[in-house]
Amino acid sequence: MKPIIIIGSGLAGYTVAREFRKLDKTTPLFILTADDGGFYSKPMLSNAFAQGKQASQLTSFTAAQMAGQLGATIITGTRVIAIDPAAKTVEAGAGKFGYEKLVLAVxxxxxxxSLDGDAAEEVISVNHVDDYANFRRAIGEPGSRIAIMGAGLIGCEFADDLAGGHRITLIDPNPLPLAALAAPALSAGLKEALEKRGVDLRLGTTVRSVDRDANAYAVTLSDGRQLQADAVLSAIGLRPDLRLAHAAGLQTGRGILVDDYGMTSAQDIFALGDCAEYGAGSGGGEVMPYIAPLMSAARAVARTLAGTPAAIELKPAPVIVKTPSYPMALLPVPAAGKNGAWQELLHEGRTICRYHDADGVMTAFGVAPQEAGIRQALLAELGSRIRQVA
Known part of the structure; x- marks a missing residue:
């Protein structure tokens, strides 16, 4: 019997494996990963410092422990070189493997x-627990100066997390932090909260160059200003990893295009998580790099792998922004409905923002300070507005 093969041992890969094993205890299950296969929660990376967490403390289970839990063969430290959809094989550093079905969780x-300067290659990105370990070493002792490029979700979370012990400069081309996701009123509230934490916001500009300057860095901005930093972190965004998909001839957009069942353009090859573009089978696609759609996709794909085809149900789920100085929940505006407008309301010390599309339908919201009750109330209101239009 050929195995189910999962490429990737992140949250997406391990979640679909866990859900599959609930339904099928016997089919061989292989997980191929380029790293050590340890299980950790990637969202914790941007708020681990304030909790005093070292990188080693973020890993909950080793690959061997995960293999035992899942009844799986986990091959670590092996990079997948190629996929042959016709032959249904995967070629990796550890050898060639045939599969019955394949899951891309890359x-x-x-x-x-793109930066100038003789230290441009020393700018750090944190996209893995090993990156976090490198970052912890780079930022040094409390009081060090850290320049963060990008005031999006991850950049703001890192800035708030590190501000208690370090001197933070947050740099972004937009006039407010979190401008792509949050209503202007919430972005303004976050800006004020970060400034109260001592974060120096340099907005309306970008980093032009990073140069070595003795034991630190000289960071030159596009507006000509310059600042000194002991470490420079890039948090300007993530892009779905399409390298294997392109080499295998799979259809891609911003991500790997999947249909309502998580299947790619190749029979028996599925994709989920940050690499996938959902909704390709419904006339439009969207990349959703958040936990809730990942979990929904994992449950559905697992059922399909186990022999009971199940469509992915992408229900609205707010993103909890991990900025304790300004706790916020956001339901992002759908990619296909950005011709509307935000409406803002102050109510009992909260800023509540509702987004209405061009037809007047509420499709997104944001609230700060956030808490479970108000999130549920807004979700219920969202569902009611959509049902009324339908």
Whole structure:
């Protein structure tokens, strides 16, 4: 019997493996990974410092422990070289493997900025627990100066997390932090909260160059200003890893295109998580690098792998922004509905923002300070508005 093969041992890969094993105890299951296969929660990387967590403390289980839990063969330290959809084989550093069905859970790669300067290659990105270990070493002792490129979700979380012990400069081309996801009122509230934490926001500009300067770095901005930093972190975004998909001839957009069942353009090859573009079978696709859609996709793909085809149900789920100085929940605006407008309301000390599309339908929201009750109320309101239109 040929195995189910999963490429990738991140949250997506291990979650679909766990869900599959709930339904099928006997089919051989292989997991191929380029790293050591340890299980950790990637979202914890951006708020681990304030909790005093070292990289080693973020890994919950080793590959051997995961193999025991899942009844799987986990091959670590092996990079997949090629996929042959016709022959149904995977070629990796550890050999060639035939598969019955294949799951791509290869995640996303950090976007590398194009920078000038003799230290441009020393800019750090944190997209893996090993990256976090390198970052912890680079930032040194409390009080060090850290320049963060990008005031999006990850950049803001890192800035808030590190501000208690370090001097943080947060740099972004937009006029407010979290501008791509949050309503302007919430972005303004976050800006004020970060500034109260001592974060120096340099908005409306980007980093042009990073040069060595004695034991530190000289960071030159596009507006001509310059600052000194002991470490430079790039948090300007992630891009789905499409290298294997392209080499295998799979259809891609921003991500690997999957249908309502998580299947790619090749029979018996599935994709989920940060590498996937969902909804390709419904006339439009969207990359959703968040936990809730990953979990929904994993459950559905696992059922399909086990012989009971199940469509992925992508229900609205707010993103919890891990900025304790300004706790926020956001339901992002759908990619296909960005011709609307935000409406803002102050109610009992909260800023509540609702987004209405061009037809007046509420399709997104944001709230700060956030808590479970108000999130559920807004989700219920969202569902009610959609049902009324339908």
């Amino acid at each position: 995640g996303a790669r950090a976007v590398r900025p």
